[in-house]
Amino acid sequence: MSFEVRMKCREMLAAALKSGPMPPGCGDPHDKAAQLEDAIYGELSSCQVKYKNRIRSRLANLRDPKNPGLREKFLVGLITPQELSRMTPEEMASDDLKQMRQQYVQDSINAAQLGNVEGTKTNLFKCERCQKRNCTQLHIRDGDEPLITFVMCDDCGNRWKS
Structure with missing residues (x-):
């Protein structure tokens, strides 16, 4: 069963990686998806809830049309599969969202x-x-x-x- 789950996750990750224009010099989305899934599985060692949540989080961030930079950086190799597998939601956020969060923090400090x-x-x-x-x-x-x-x-x- 876990083999089937892992293969399905790899397919979904590959589809997410192909969801936009492919940057020049990028790797094969299927290979990249397999490497990312391996990194996530290697860290969590099972296909339980944490694994599935981590996959869902990566899928959502890679598909996000407001954050094409994450997908492109991963495809061209600026972000390794191991790095992406461990990134927090804050680290995966788009530059605009990071800037907005920073402004909220600064406004809260000032207040x-x-x-x-x-x-x-x-x-x-x-x-x-x-x-x-x-x-x-x-x-x-x-x-x-x-x-x-x-x-x-x-x-x-x-x-x-x-």
């Missing part, structure tokens, strides 16, 4: 930082990064030290001392 600042809103300072005047200032004096003003841009999260 968390903005929530922690207790200061006075001001437009007296201009942010060097985004050139806006939407800032929060916080004055700190420690003992006999002079007054220090910390400023944070409420738009981009840039921080500086004034």
Whole structure:
């Protein structure tokens, strides 16, 4: 039974690899599919749920019309079967999706930082990064030290001392 499952998975992977235009200098999709399936089977050692989920994940990412780069890199050999078999969904994502995720992370960090600042809103300072005047200032004096003003841009999260 596992032989039949493996052969079916190889057929589906080969079909996914042939789902778009073939880049110049690419290898045989059937060979590439067999190498990828071997790498996945070699790592998981069975045709159980994890194996099938890993195959499904690779199929979805290789067929994704918004991510032709993954398929092309694999076909021309920039990504080895062993690398592709172990890649996380984040690593397989298209460049646009990676950039969007990075922006979400940065926005979340900025939002968390903005929530922690207790200061006075001001437009007296201009942010060097985004050139806006939407800032929060916080004055700190420690003992006999002079007054220090910390400023944070409420738009981009840039921080500086004034």
